[in-house]
Amino acid sequence: MLAELRGLNEECGVFGIWGHEDAAQISYYALHALQHRGQEGAGIVVKGDDGLHAVKGEGLVNEVFSGDNLNTLKGHGAIGQVRYTTEQGRGIENVQPLVFRSTTGSLAIAHNGNLINARDLKEHLERQGSIFQTTSDTEVLAHLIKRSSGSLNQRDKVKKALSILKGAFAFVLMTDEGLMVAQDPNGLRPLSIGKIGDAWVVASETCAFDIIGAEHVRSVEPGELLIINDKGLTSERFAAPAERAMCSMEYVYFSRPDSDIDGINIHAARKRCGKQLAREVQISADVVTGVPDSSISAAIGFSEQSGIPYELGLIKNRYVGRTFIQPSQALREKGVKMKLSPVHQVVHGKRVVMVDDSIVRGTTSKRIVAMLREAGAKEIHVVIASPPLIAPCYYGVDISSDSELIATGRSLEQMRDEIGADSLHFLSIDGMLEANGRSPEMKNCGQCLACFTGEYPTEIYSDTAMPHEKEIVR
Amino acid sequence: MLAELRGLNEECGVFGIWGHEDAAQISYYALHALQHRGQEGAGIVVKGDDGLHAVKGEGLVNEVFSGDNLNTLKGHGAIGQVRYTTEQGRGIENVQPLVFRSTTGSLAIAHNGNLINARDLKEHLERQGSIFQTTSDTEVLAHLIKRSSGSLNQRDKVKKALSILKGAFAFVLMTDEGLMVAQDPNGLRPLSIGKIGDAWVVASETCAFDIIGAEHVRSVEPGELLIINDKGLTSERFAAPAERAMCSMEYVYFSRPDSDIDGINIHAARKRCGKQLAREVQISADVVTGVPDSSISAAIGFSEQSGIPYELGLIKNRYVGRTFIQPSQALREKGVKMKLSPVHQVVHGKRVVMVDDSIVRGTTSKRIVAMLREAGAKEIHVVIASPPLIAPCYYGVDISSDSELIATGRSLEQMRDEIGADSLHFLSIDGMLEANGRSPEMKNCGQCLACFTGEYPTEIYSDTAMPHEKEIVR
Amino acid sequence: MLAELRGLNEECGVFGIWGHEDAAQISYYALHALQHRGQEGAGIVVKGDDGLHAVKGEGLVNEVFSGDNLNTLKGHGAIGQVRYTTEQGRGIENVQPLVFRSTTGSLAIAHNGNLINARDLKEHLERQGSIFQTTSDTEVLAHLIKRSSGSLNQRDKVKKALSILKGAFAFVLMTDEGLMVAQDPNGLRPLSIGKIGDAWVVASETCAFDIIGAEHVRSVEPGELLIINDKGLTSERFAAPAERAMCSMEYVYFSRPDSDIDGINIHAARKRCGKQLAREVQISADVVTGVPDSSISAAIGFSEQSGIPYELGLIKNRYVGRTFIQPSQALREKGVKMKLSPVHQVVHGKRVVMVDDSIVRGTTSKRIVAMLREAGAKEIHVVIASPPLIAPCYYGVDISSDSELIATGRSLEQMRDEIGADSLHFLSIDGMLEANGRSPEMKNCGQCLACFTGEYPTEIYSDTAMPHEKEIVR
């Protein structure tokens, strides 16, 4: 499904490197590979001879960084972030990595995830005299570290601070001495370690390793704190690992098909989901087509399993960007379409299986179904390569509140009517887990299923609600 | 294959509309759909109440046009162009549509193609007192029209001027009265007519009709001159149709998969080429993968016919644009890749069929083969969904000179060695024609095969050579 | 008076250099010094090893040229222009220098002035088969040169073409061989020759010579054609010099105070005008203030002669540029001013002599008088350092049509009432001429006085009218 067309967004992608003379340049290419995780802001902080230097800005990686400012970032350690922005999070001050200055040294933090006890912690810290300059949860960690008992060393301060945080987090921190990398006890967000020569790298997705020629070593473990400095990498724990609960939407939609999570390739997992769907659902049809780009893998799998030929029934316009002029309502009614075009000759007079990765509000699916029908499709069978979404996410996915979800309070039949398809099918939860190489038998299947089941792997705090969902917090 | 990585480029895309109150806006969306045909310049000329007004600039459609300047273009007729630029053609003065002012009215011209007698005509016209302000062939037509005998009416002047031109051309002209649309006698470049309500539209590719909600009516015929004005559309002839010779590279590479040429869908034709290849070539392999984006259709066809599963073995980075900082040589040697990444888990340990649409110099193929091998592919079989390129194009395709072509002076074996594949296969000419719905038995198969055979559908003038190819003109 | 606030604008500034290895760079700095003559477009054409290369664009010199594109202009000859644009002249195609390509060589033209027989010549040329791509008069010269009898050499063709032109022109032409520089027979627009080492330079104003370290040699003479090439400078004549008639507004307003025209420094002439005014007019007042920037010299002169102290009673805001957000009407009524602020302590309770260089429509003067009164000035005496403007200009000054001129059909008393001053005074024509070092006794005083007298130094053609003045052509 098209990211721009729906309310389902990832919070960001993070990257770190230590021990490479081209640290900032490498970070730039890596952030580029992570660009799909956040298009509204980007930043790199480098450890130079005289401390931490940052270049940050709103926009895409190639808008924020030019040869000029990238070349000013000299040093052998760097961390970076690309950022998706919620309405509440706008403003250059929220672009990460955040940098905290002190007479005894500086600290930079890049974060992917969402803390569910951030409001409680902020209030507590403010009562103690802390002040905040961003609207981001991330700042909380810096204050907690600062306030950890003075007798502890830096590493223990960080561990103590991390242990207080609840929710989903993949943190990359940098001081003058090196990197610290942490994953929440449930491992809700992906974070992987790699090597490029002697230098260590960490990234939200392994596709960042490919572009920079790094070798993938392993995933960061839930509750693990990695210390990376000039002496190498040390692994410690700040918390006992809890039930592993990797975000399901990473498999379904967020991650790039060439990334691996826990050793499983995303394209392969999605293709298996498509195959599994074809096993679960029996449809007589002439062609299978996917909604580009994220549904292509599942569509290929569905075609392979069902024997129905795979075709390019929908084409995405590659050049539509943020600066593109949107057609007026009058023009839209006259038929001006953007972003997606149906291929008439492929769908005309055909029974079409349209594979999509997920449905959020259903408005986009409805529009695509109408587009295919207008192009002459005889039947349109919508098959969704994931289970129905029924509950909000508190761990960093900016999903619509559940009152907006098409699957809330509607039967399958009603949903089908809503989007105007001839039939509508979802992948079963068990089918999805099996396709992802997880064991559906175990409770601890390794994946967070909260958005499909409403059962959350962590306790839920009163302040976890996104502003527009305040009313639905339970 | 990746356009940016090779010396094979289309000259442009053209569009025209008459009789629609939103003529400029519609042109904007249409040019956007044609953006793949030229990314270096764009322009729209509108017929307003007080004559022709132009906005033109270097760059992408959404860089040249903003709400501000697009809104200044008011009128119910418009023509536009997107432009690929050769080294010789740089400069804002060459961005089309060209506009010629006169005390008796103005004329705007947008052109796709290449005139092979342009230099002769220029010299002739200069001897008569004409002066030229661009380095483009297109200006010749304006001078020829101007110099046609004064006793003729405008339409006959245009017909007389067109009849003097040799080579490939799809012209869209606009005066204060309406549009004139012409196709060369061989029909070398695609050009189609459509309708949006009562307004007539013309475009280089039918994908432009889809985005604006226009209905595809038919192709412009070889030697046809269409007159479109407030009274409607009239068809005339300025030349008897010669042997139809639609550019083969439109099928192979240029056109968007959702476009149709002469009633044949490009995706479908490419998929049939892939199927045909699988019939012509016997390979034992584990996976089929295409080089994105233009080879995807052929790869799907190859997979379907051969039964070897289709996979995403190569991922294109969607965010690499023209402003992206290129890695230094040092970084490239350290493994920093751009634009294309192999998917390790898909190709590791596998026998891979890598489908590409064509090979020009072979340097990109060599790089991709190396990339796949590094990612662990056990065998790499390169199959090309078109015949070997052996001769230069004089009709508007900026193909490398034949001394640079990998297929010139090399056996298949030598080519295979050059790119480092385990095997290399090309589609046969007959196979390609059959897949495109052309009849290989007839000499007049309807497609220009010059780049595959060295036999040109028109006579060749001494000035047809592109500057860097001067030495090889025969 | 503030250029932006009134309808009085110069058409452009031109520059040329031959024989200097940094020709384009030098042109850039020279155009910069001429920037006040035109802020809406700029261009440089350089003679490189392989012909003429242009960089042109809309906007200021430093917006059009960056290190990147300026560095692409390599060669030892260059011409350039800065351009003021009338409504009719918008569009990148009108930005000069214009370049005309031909198989036998190229020609670039930069022009300051206005041809009064351009329309007749265009019609004539079009009947012969010429086509025009700009709305500029300048293109006419290129066509005339091209059409001059084939038996003539290039130099004689240019002379013949120039001799056909009527009106005001300062031309700088460049071919592959060198520069040609021409001044109309009345010498209506300023044009000077200088040297920088062995290289010859020409410029609209001598202030361009100062910035590039060139030595001022002399003015180009009326009817003179200079040939500048690798052999040096040759002077020829294309016409007998007519009555010398240098534009009076160059002295009054256009030229920079550090420029000299015919050996007379502009600041010095303006100061003498101010002194002359003080002799012609008796005012009892406390302070003299000038409207920045162009009236400062006259105000200093007035103060020196009258003995009334010179003060900064009005301050111009240096940072207001074209991209500045204009206050809404509501804000303006609340007192938000831009560009000009009165200095309260200087004018409060004082009798103020406000010196301005000229009055066109009177709206700006009215506004400034009101501003001073609001700041507490007791009396405001407006003295204008030039005679009243009563007639339109056909030689390149975009002056308002005479129906808009405050001096048309109004007595001095009525004008004073209109602008709200306590008294209003103009410099006499004789006083102005004397201050400029011209002899008022001779009919041939050397200055064009047409805008003050309605008597034009040349015949006036039917097509000389600016579009908005059509009705008033006599």
Place this chain on the structure above:
Amino acid sequence: MLAELRGLNEECGVFGIWGHEDAAQISYYALHALQHRGQEGAGIVVKGDDGLHAVKGEGLVNEVFSGDNLNTLKGHGAIGQVRYTTEQGRGIENVQPLVFRSTTGSLAIAHNGNLINARDLKEHLERQGSIFQTTSDTEVLAHLIKRSSGSLNQRDKVKKALSILKGAFAFVLMTDEGLMVAQDPNGLRPLSIGKIGDAWVVASETCAFDIIGAEHVRSVEPGELLIINDKGLTSERFAAPAERAMCSMEYVYFSRPDSDIDGINIHAARKRCGKQLAREVQISADVVTGVPDSSISAAIGFSEQSGIPYELGLIKNRYVGRTFIQPSQALREKGVKMKLSPVHQVVHGKRVVMVDDSIVRGTTSKRIVAMLREAGAKEIHVVIASPPLIAPCYYGVDISSDSELIATGRSLEQMRDEIGADSLHFLSIDGMLEANGRSPEMKNCGQCLACFTGEYPTEIYSDTAMPHEKEIVR
């Protein structure tokens, strides 16, 4: 003297408004009038219905604010800043106003000045758990307020925090309730109050009041804290006023000529300095000229008193901006000048009095003297409208360290030799004070003379040194 050419820079200008529906727009125009106080960053924070919103950026006011982002700032209270940046202060995070978020409300701070105990306070605060995100002193105030005893109300917390600060400061703070405005006990930096209708405004200079149509009420007093909210304005004290010590350089160079400080107009004061100079120094000369822009007033005064005519001997190029391409060393040696041109006819063969406001390192004066000599000046007498600079500033003026000052360790004769003038003269301290309306007899003359005398009005802390001056702290 030209700001860009020397190491003498103001830290910033601040503005605030409360009670006006167009608060952000008004702030924009006001910051524009203060633009000369800082060109490297600008920001506006507005109090909207849902808290504080900021737009900040690097660059000029009209670069940072466009209609788009300015229009997003809705509310009836706003504060703003324009900012000069030292090397240490670069980075978007340092652009003010700074905003501090808290669950109990937000606080925005704009600051002009320099705290001399900032480092001590930072270390103290960090030991208590505070963390800093900028390298600016300003953040200290926010932390001090936060940490003031919880039993105090907001106003008393601010007063307590302010009383701890040492050095020069003009603060404008904004909370959800209103503005708080404070001036250090010595009143080292200018800060004035005004009214626009019912709304209160504060600004670093009164020229900001003129542009927005506000009435100047009075200066903020040393040690005063103004509380401005919906109930109106209340004046309180956070400290007993110390010896008044307004920065002398405000009179000499920083402030705009149309601003008033303590009821004295800057142009008038500078003109009196010029007159005083003419009384103190006897020179036989032909012309007086000032170095634009800041020395014009003094030059006029010198001329008026001495009877030597005032002329425009030097012209400043208005269009040279930050994006201008600087001439290469080679071109500079060939004579390419920027920014300033001598007017040959004015100075040639003349004995010239060149008035400048101050001399820092002397390099610019040397260059201008050479320029005038090259233009033919017979004698050049440099007269400086302020006393010699001999000591560094710790209160917010980025003056060169004293080892770089031309007046350090050189006799008047040696300085004259260094800059190449025929004579060199400085204004006496007493003369300057008298011209500024201050009484030189009193120790407490009201002006800070530290840079002329080395005697500082406050105690000096060890951490007051600017980084590049560390060695010279006494």
